[in-house]
Amino acid sequence: xxxxxxxxxxxxxxxxxxxxxxxxxxxxxxxxxxxxxxxxxxxxxxxxxxxxxxxxxxxxxxxxxxxxxxxxxxxxxxxxxxxxxxxxxxxxxxxxxxxxxxxxxxxxxxxxxxxxxxxxxxxxxxxxxxxxxxxxxxxxxxxxxxxxxxxxxxxxxxxxxxxxxxxxxxxxxxxxxxxxxxxxxxxxxxxxxxxxxxxxxxxxxxxxxxxxxxxxxxxxxxxxxxxxxxxxxxxxxxxxxxxxxxxxxxxxxxxxxxxxxxxxxxxxxxxxxxxxxxxxxxxxxxxxxxxxxxxxxxxxxxxxxxxxxxxxxxxxxxxxxxxxxxxxxxxxxxxxxxxxxxxxxxxxxxxxxxxxxxxxxxxxxxxxxxxxxxxxxxxxxxxxxxxxxxxxxxxxxxxxxxxxxxxxxxxxxxxxxxxxxxxxxxxxxxxxxxxxxxxxxxxxxxxxxxxxx
Amino acid sequence: xxxxxxxxxxxxxxxxxxxxxxxxxxxxxxxxxxxxxxxxxxxxxxxxxxxxxxxxxxxxxxxxxxxxxxxxxxxxxxxxxxxxxxxxxxxxxxxxxxxxxxxxxxxxxxxxxxxxxxxxxxxxxxxxxxxxxxxxxxxxxxxxxxxxxxxxxxxxxxxxxxxxxxxxxxxxxxxxxxxxxxxxxxxxxxxxxxxxxxxxxxxxxxxxxxxxxxxxxxxxxxxxxxxxxxxxxxxxxxxxxxxxxxxxxxxxxxxxxxxxxxxxxxxxxxxxxxxxxxxxxxxxxxxxxxxxxxxxxxxxxxxxxxxxxxxxxxxxxxxxxxxxxxxxxxxxxxxxxxxxxxxxxxxxxxxxxxxxxxxxxxxxxxxxxxxxxxxxxxxxxxxxxxxxxxxxxxxxxxxxxxxxxxxxxxxxxxxxxxxxxxxxxxxxxxxxxxxxxxxxxxxxxxxxxxxxx
Numbered sequence: 001x002x003x004x005x006x007x008x009x010x011x012x013x014x015x016x017x018x019x020x021x022x023x024x025x026x027x028x029x030x031x032x033x034x035x036x037x038x039x040x041x042x043x044x045x046x047x048x049x050x051x052x053x054x055x056x057x058x059x060x061x062x063x064x065x066x067x068x069x070x071x072x073x074x075x076x077x078x079x080x081x082x083x084x085x086x087x088x089x090x091x092x093x094x095x096x097x098x099x100x101x102x103x104x105x106x107x108x109x110x111x112x113x114x115x116x117x118x119x120x121x122x123x124x125x126x127x128x129x130x131x132x133x134x135x136x137x138x139x140x141x142x143x144x145x146x147x148x149x150x151x152x153x154x155x156x157x158x159x160x161x162x163x164x165x166x167x168x169x170x171x172x173x174x175x176x177x178x179x180x181x182x183x184x185x186x187x188x189x190x191x192x193x194x195x196x197x198x199x200x201x202x203x204x205x206x207x208x209x210x211x212x213x214x215x216x217x218x219x220x221x222x223x224x225x226x227x228x229x230x231x232x233x234x235x236x237x238x239x240x241x242x243x244x245x246x247x248x249x250x251x252x253x254x255x256x257x258x259x260x261x262x263x264x265x266x267x268x269x270x271x272x273x274x275x276x277x278x279x280x281x282x283x284x285x286x287x288x289x290x291x292x293x294x295x296x297x298x299x300x301x302x303x304x305x306x307x308x309x310x311x312x313x314x315x316x317x318x319x320x321x322x323x324x325x326x327x328x329x330x331x332x333x334x335x336x337x338x339x340x341x342x343x344x345x346x347x348x349x350x351x352x353x354x355x356x357x358x359x360x361x362x363x364x365x366x367x368x369x370x371x372x373x374x375x376x377x378x379x380x381x382x383x384x385x386x387x388x389x390x391x392x393x394x395x396x397x398x399x400x401x402x403x404x405x406x407x408x409x410x411x412x413x414x415x416x417x418x419x420x421x422x423x424x425x426x427x428x429x430x431x432x433x434x435x436x437x438x439x440x441x442x443x444x445x446x447x448x449x450x451x452x453x
Numbered sequence: 454x455x456x457x458x459x460x461x462x463x464x465x466x467x468x469x470x471x472x473x474x475x476x477x478x479x480x481x482x483x484x485x486x487x488x489x490x491x492x493x494x495x496x497x498x499x500x501x502x503x504x505x506x507x508x509x510x511x512x513x514x515x516x517x518x519x520x521x522x523x524x525x526x527x528x529x530x531x532x533x534x535x536x537x538x539x540x541x542x543x544x545x546x547x548x549x550x551x552x553x554x555x556x557x558x559x560x561x562x563x564x565x566x567x568x569x570x571x572x573x574x575x576x577x578x579x580x581x582x583x584x585x586x587x588x589x590x591x592x593x594x595x596x597x598x599x600x601x602x603x604x605x606x607x608x609x610x611x612x613x614x615x616x617x618x619x620x621x622x623x624x625x626x627x628x629x630x631x632x633x634x635x636x637x638x639x640x641x642x643x644x645x646x647x648x649x650x651x652x653x654x655x656x657x658x659x660x661x662x663x664x665x666x667x668x669x670x671x672x673x674x675x676x677x678x679x680x681x682x683x684x685x686x687x688x689x690x691x692x693x694x695x696x697x698x699x700x701x702x703x704x705x706x707x708x709x710x711x712x713x714x715x716x717x718x719x720x721x722x723x724x725x726x727x728x729x730x731x732x733x734x735x736x737x738x739x740x741x742x743x744x745x746x747x748x749x750x751x752x753x754x755x756x757x758x759x760x761x762x763x764x765x766x767x768x769x770x771x772x773x774x775x776x777x778x779x780x781x782x783x784x785x786x787x788x789x790x791x792x793x794x795x796x797x798x799x800x801x802x803x804x805x806x807x808x809x810x811x812x813x814x815x816x817x818x819x820x821x822x823x824x825x826x827x828x829x830x831x832x833x834x835x836x837x838x839x840x841x842x843x844x845x846x847x848x849x850x851x852x853x854x855x856x857x858x859x860x861x862x863x864x865x866x867x868x869x870x871x872x873x874x875x876x877x878x879x880x881x882x883x884x885x886x887x888x889x890x891x892x893x894x895x896x897x898x899x900x901x902x903x904x905x906x
Contacts, residue, residue: 034610040603040871057512059868066647067869076610076649079603079871094611097604101611135870150493150532151550157487157529158547158554194519196529402855415512416520417588418493418532 007032007074008107010337011092013082013274015042015065018112018306018326025334027072030341034104036094038081040064043135044391046323049175051138052264053182054146054190056403057415058135061391078104082113084277087299108301108337111274111288112330115307115321118268118285125246129168129263132175141264145183146418148261149191149200156197165203168251168260170243171267172209173216174358177226179264180207181361184233189362205234206260208241208253210267215358215366217320222366225375229364269321271308278302283310292348294333303336305329311349319351323390328352359383362408460485460527463790464545464559466535466727468495468518471565471759471779478787480525483794487557489547491534493517496588497844499776502628504591505717506635507599507643509856510868511588514844531557535566537730540752561754561790564727564741565783568760568774571721571738578699582621582716585628594717598636599871601714602644602653609650618656621704621713623696624720625662626669627811630679632717633660634814637686642815658687659713661694661706663720668811668819670773675819678828682817722774724761731755736763745801747786756789758782764802772804776843781805812836815861 008031012019015037023035041062050056066077081095092109094102117131130137130144148165156162165187169180187203207214207230213223214230214237227237238253245252250259271286280296281289287310288296294309296302306326311319319325329349336346355369357379365380367373374382384404403415461484465472468490476488494515503509519530533555534548545562547555570584583590583597601618609615620640622633640656660667660683666676667683667690680690691706698705703712724739733749734742740763741749747762749755759779764772772778782802789799808822810832818833820826827835837857856868 040599040869057510059510059870062870064647064869070647073649078607078610079600080607097607104611146493147532154531154533154550157531158557194517194523196526416493416517417512417515 008337008341009034009105010108010110011036011104011106012110012112013037013092014112014114014272014306015039015077016045016112016114016306016326017323018114018330019110020065020068021327021330022110022112022305022334023069023072023075025331026337027069027075029074029334029338031074031108031337033072033075034078035065035069035075036078036080036082036092036104037065038079039134040066040079041135042068045133046387047391048132048135048138049178049182051135051415052132052141052145052179053186054142054416055182058139060403062135082274084274085109087279087296087302090301106301108303110303110305110330110333111278111308112304112306112326113272113274113308115269115271115285115287117265118270119265120268122246125265128248129170129246129251129265131265132179141179141262142415143418144262145186146416149187149195149198149203150418152198152261153195162198164259165198165200166258166260167203167205168258168263169205169207170246170251170263170265172207172211172214172237172239173266176207176209176264176266177214177230177358177360179266180205180235180237181230181233181359181364184230184235185361188234201234204236206236206238206258208238208243208251210240210242212239214239217356218358218366218368219373222368222373222375226358226360226366229360229366229375233361233364269307275304275308278304280304285310293336293346294329294349295336295346303333305333313351319349320356322356324354325351357383357386461560461790461794462487462558463561463563464489464557465563465565466490466545467565467567467725467759468492468530469498469565469567469759469779470776471567471783472563473518473521474780474783475563475565475758475787476522476525476528478784479790480522480528482527482787482791484527484561484790486525486528487531488518488522488528489531489533489535489545489557490518491532492587493519493532494588495521498586499840500844501585501588501591502631502635504588504868505585505594505598505632506639507595507869508635511592513856515588535727537727538562538755540732540749540755543754559754561756561793563756563758563783563786564731564761565757565759565779566725566727566761568722568724568738568740570718571723572718573721575699578718581701582623582699582704582718584718585632594632594715595868596871597715598639599869602640602648602651602656603871605651605714606648615651617712618651618653619711619713620656620658621711621716622658622660623699623704623716623718625660625664625667625690625692626719629660629662629717629719630667630683630811630813632719633658633688633690634683634686634812634817637683637688638814641687654687657689659689659691659711661691661696661704663693663695665692667692670809671811671819671821672826675821675826675828679811679813679819682813682819682828686814686817722760728757728761731757733757738763746789746799747782747802748789748799756786758786766804772802773809775809777807778804810836810839 010031010033012022012035026033042065044061047061069075082092083095084093090106092104096102116133119125152165167183169176184205187200191200215223215226230237241253243251250257269285275282275286275288288304290304290309294303307321332349357367359365363377363380365383366375367379367382463484463486465475465488473495479486495518497514500514522528535545536548537546543559545557549555569586572578605618620636622629637658640653644653668676668679694706696704703710704716722738728735728739728741741757743757743762747756760774785802810820812818816830816833818836819828820832820835
């Protein structure tokens with residue numbers, strides 16, 4: 001129906017913060033829009049760690065993209081995965097999923113397919129130390145964390161043996177700090193009264209950071225405070241500690257192996273592999289070098305935004321890979337498309353830094369807004385306020401507030417589901433134990449020193 | 454710690470309605486209790502269909518068993534799967550899941566491992582027509598239902614072809630009726646405004662029932678009313694319609710194949726296979742014939758309760774496989790254990806029928822309490838009231854009420870997540886289409902006529 005119109009067709013790849021913002025910018029404008037995403041839902045990534053640690057349910061931080069955009073008559077949402085482009089013919093190839101054509105043409109293309117964690121050439125580590133980028137990741141990490149406590153309780157009951165419980169978080173950026181603080185919160189408070197054989201408060205939570213401070217993008221004094229707050233929560237913070245290898249149930253830090261029940265990967269950035277198909281140069285992380293107007297050097301009608309774009313600010317620093325930057329890029333890219341249509345000159349992207357914040361745990365956070373620096377309870381309230389109002393969709397906000405109030409006052413976690421059969425669990429556990437017994441680190445893997453900054 | 458006590462040890466297998474009730478009956482009594490379940494959570498099965506149809510999130514109808522029972526000092530909860538018994542030695546074998554012993558001894562055993570749907574010897578049908586017994590089932594059915602709409606929209610957008618969308622529910626018992634009504638509600642109301650290429654209100658929902666009425670355990674006039682209410686919602690109800698074969702994207706009804714995008718299985722009962730390991734006779738559905746005191750004929754210290762037990766009421770009818778019956782059996786079995794300890798004679802189980810109800814959709818339900826019969830809005834309010842107060846745990850009740858109020862007033866569904874990669878989705882879709890093109894029903898499968906009552 002929309003296709004009957006003669007309006008220029010803008011295709012947006014990705015329904016993250018950048019892609020969604022782009023769609024909203026173009027809503028009810030004189031263009032025909034199609035947004036393509038692999039999932040049917042937009043994920044509010046800043047709160048993924050709360051799903052991974054059983055505070056929120058997946059449904060509470062995800063909204064159907066179709067629902068968010070349903071009020072715009074000129075926007076179509078398509079479930080699918082872009083796997084390549086013909087930039088000359090202006091077509092997108094989708095992963096085959098039904099009979100018939102799987103190509104889509106465009107007049108303008110906005111690529112906003114985001115990034116995942118980078119394992120620095122060791123993608124095989126992902127199985128043993130998953131990252132946290134999707135709902136599926138979060139549910140898997142939640143499963144592993146809760147299962148570790150369950151299996152320890154079971155073993156203690158059946159055999160009387162109480163083995164140490166170790167959780168390892170690799171990387172001291174915002175995700176790593178949030179995860180470490182939240183796991184400590186689970187062990188110290190949420191689960192403490194529910195286990196009878198084991199003492200969950202004795203579980204160790206270790207955070208390994210390759211550089212000399214956590215939250216390295218913040219001011220030094222805030223890094224210091226964040227470290228202190230983590231330690232108050234019971235997290236052991238190891239700085240200048242590079243993780244050099246990962247195996248089932250252990251990670252190698254420098255030259256030493258550290259046993260762990262669960263490892264979480266929270267470092268490194270690898271842009272979507274789509275970046276390499278765009279006939280443009282990319283940086284080491286696979287981000288595409290874009291023009292100041294966010295288009296590709298050779299294709300004025302193709303824009304790359306968000307975590308996939310590499311661009312320097314006026315001060316020479318790269319634009320950070322955060323949600324506000326992606327949203328601002330979406331605004332600029334869409335403004336430039338609409339300027340083209342009005343035959344006005346394009347404008348260049350300018351990042352407006354509205355400050356940044358990171359939460360560490362119950363009542364604890366840090367925030368940096370211009371030259372203002374906050375930490376502790378007040379920073380936490382700010383964090384809470386910003387995240388509640390940012391959550392897309394009124395309903396999610398309401399429900400998240402209820403959950404948070406419940407978790408805050410009772411110190412309980414309500415979303416403590418291990419999804420998946422005990423059978424599958426025990427199979428993988430068997431496999432894991434058999435493997436741990438026979439696996440010898442290869443020379444190859446020992447040689448690779450990876451920075452966890 | 455508990456093991457140091459010299460109290461008799463009661464092991465409960467299963468954390469469903471029966472097992473959980475048994476644990477609560479024995480809480481703070483002079484026994485040592487271990488409850489074993491494959492999952493870490495108790496699932497409120499009567500509301501599973503609301504997860505399958507995107508009203509509620511999994512976390513809202515499931516509570517960690519450990520949390521429900523944490524106040525009882527004499528109860529230990531163990532994640533594990535019982536795979537067999539040595540009734541002479543009084544030991545339980547658990548599925549191997551960690552190094553060391555996997556046996557558990559008992560003085561008393563309460564087996565409450567429940568039932569699943571029966572595919573009448575055609576377990577291969579489960580893949581194409583999943584049943585609805587666990588959280589995982591519900592999430593999978595939700596995925597299929599939402600995906601069917603997404604793929605139809607995608608195909609219509611890419612090719613302009615609008616193929617019919619058919620949903621099939623097999624079996625007209627409470628689960629089948631709830632599912633059919635809820636899918637019709639999704640198509641007619643919740644999704645209608647969000648899709649631009651397809652008209653979701655034109656999706657067909659077909660319910661096939663082998664007998665001559667739906668909800669056959671209710672009075673005839675209520676069956677009639679339920680059928681009418683289903684039809685008002687847009688469900689096509691086919692009575693005396695046996696499903697005789699199931700393949701990907703089609704089911705055979707009598708001699709005719711009916712195409713469908715999603716099929717849901719909601720008929721038949723197959724008790725847990727553990728029943729056959731208990732050295733006692735079982736009925737056709739695998740239920741164990743128990744003594745009037747609910748113990749096994751040859752083992753006075755072993756009780757079987759809930760959907761696994763086969764027992765006749767005074768009127769010669771079997772005790773129905775419903776939650777209240779399982780809970781009442783738990784009370785009798787536990788009372789008999791405690792009577793043994795006090796050297797009092799055991800009492801026999803007597804089922805107190807408190808009435809039954811089934812919901813059909815928004816504002817629609819039927820209820821039968823003794824000779825009283827209700828249908829329509831009032832019955833629906835009764836259903837709502839009973840289910841809200843039955844939901845275990847204050848927090849879940851509160852959150853479910855919020856979700857229901859939201860869904861009721863906005864006619865929206867908030868838990869519309871398709872979890873799983875688009876990649877996996879398209880792979881299975883490809884497979885499915887390739888299969889549908891080449892698959893020819895075998896003589897074998899055509900010969901088997903299965904009653905869907």
